[in-house]
Amino acid sequence: GQNIDQPTEMTATEGAIVQINCTYQTSGFNGLFWYQQHAGEAPTFLSYNVLDGLEEKGRFSSFLSRSKGYSYLLLKELQMKDSASYLCADTGGFKTIFGAGTRLFVKA
Amino acid sequence: GAVVSQHPSRVICKSGTSVKIECRSLDFQATTMFWYRQFPKKSLMLMATSNEGSKATYEQGVEKDKFLINHASLTLSTLTVTSAHPEDSSFYICSARDAGDGYTFGSGTRLTVV
Numbered sequence: 001g002q003n004i005d006q007p008t009e010m011t012a013t014e015g016a017i018v019q020i021n022c023t024y025q026t027s028g029f030n031g032l033f034w035y036q037q038h039a040g041e042a043p044t045f046l047s048y049n050v051l052d053g054l055e056e057k058g059r060f061s062s063f064l065s066r067s068k069g070y071s072y073l074l075l076k077e078l079q080m081k082d083s084a085s086y087l088c089a090d091t092g093g094f095k096t097i098f099g100a101g102t103r104l105f106v107k108a
Numbered sequence: 109g110a111v112v113s114q115h116p117s118r119v120i121c122k123s124g125t126s127v128k129i130e131c132r133s134l135d136f137q138a139t140t141m142f143w144y145r146q147f148p149k150k151s152l153m154l155m156a157t158s159n160e161g162s163k164a165t166y167e168q169g170v171e172k173d174k175f176l177i178n179h180a181s182l183t184l185s186t187l188t189v190t191s192a193h194p195e196d197s198s199f200y201i202c203s204a205r206d207a208g209d210g211y212t213f214g215s216g217t218r219l220t221v222v
Contacts, residue, residue, distance in 0.1 A: 040216075041215075042114075042201050043213055095142070096142065096203075096211060098151045098152045098153075
C-alpha cells in the first residue's frame with residue numbers, strides 16, 4: 001500500500017525560506033514528485049527525485065532519502081505568488097498517489 | 109513541452125444526465141492516462157488508470173458503471189459520468205506520463221450537478 005504524510009498548512013514570510021516535509025511508505029517505490037497547485041487549477045510539476053540527494057531548480061529544491069522514506073521541498077526567496085498547495089506524490093506499482101497537500105501561505 | 113488538453117473546463121448539468129470529459133495528449137502518445145477527482149481543499153484522489161485498447165483499472169470504491177472510461181486511441185481518453193447526481197460535483201483532472209520525468213496534467217474540469 002501507499003501512505004503519504006505532509007503537514008496540512010504552513011505560513012512563511014515573503015523573502016524567507018520554507019521547507020515542506022513529506023514522508024511516505026510505499027511498496028515498489030519508483031520516484032517522488034512535488035507539484036504546486038493554485039486553487040481551482042491543475043497541479044504543475046516542480047520536481048522528481050528517484051535517487052537520494054538534493055535536486056536544485058532555481059528557487060526550488062527537493063531532497064530525497066529512500067532509506068528513511070523522506071523528502072522535502074525547499075522554497076527560497078519566497079514570493080507572494082508561492083502561496084499555493086504543494087503536493088507530494090510517490091509512484092509505486094506504476095500509480096502516482098498524492099499526499100493531502102500542504103497549503104502554504106506567504107505573508108508580507 | 110508535453111501538453112494534455114482537457115475539456116470542457118466547466119460544465120453544469122442536471123441531475124440524472126451524463127457528462128463526458130475528454131483528455132487529449134497533443135504532442136505525444138499516452139498509452140496510459142490517469143483520472144483524478146479532487147474535492148475542495150482536498151488532494152487528488154486517483155479514480156482509475158486508463159489503458160489504450162483495454163479496460164480501465166479502477167481504484168477501490170470507484171463505481172466503474174458510473175464513471176465510464178474509454179481510451180480508444182493513444183492520444184484520447186474520455187471519462188463519462190453517468191446519471192450524475194449533486195454528490196458527483198467535483199474537479200476532475202486527467203494526467204499522462206510524458207516523455208520526460210513528470211506527469212502532465214490536463215487543465216481540469218469543474219463539474220457542477222444541479
